[in-house]
Amino acid sequence: MAKIHPLGQKIKAFRLKRQWTQAQVARHLGISRRTVQALESGQSREIRALTAAKINMAIEAIEGNEPAPRQALEVVGARP
Secondary structure (H helix, E strand, O other): OOOOOHHHHHHHHHHHHHOOOHHHHHHHHOOOHHHHHHHHHOOOOOOOHHHHHHHHHHHHHHOOOOOOHHHHHHHHOOOO
């Protein structure tokens, strides 16, 4: 079984909490459904720091939090 990227775990928890489909999450986060699926399933361990920060900040903004960009990178374990 593939190890899931911390961001994939966060996306899946976010999606399940809202009872959204992967397509709905993708639309709200500005990424493709395939990216959501790959991250959630552990098929994709590589993700650019800028993309990780964008996804994390979008999730935080939707949930009503707005982290600083550096904090967004630290949450997902990405390197600038």
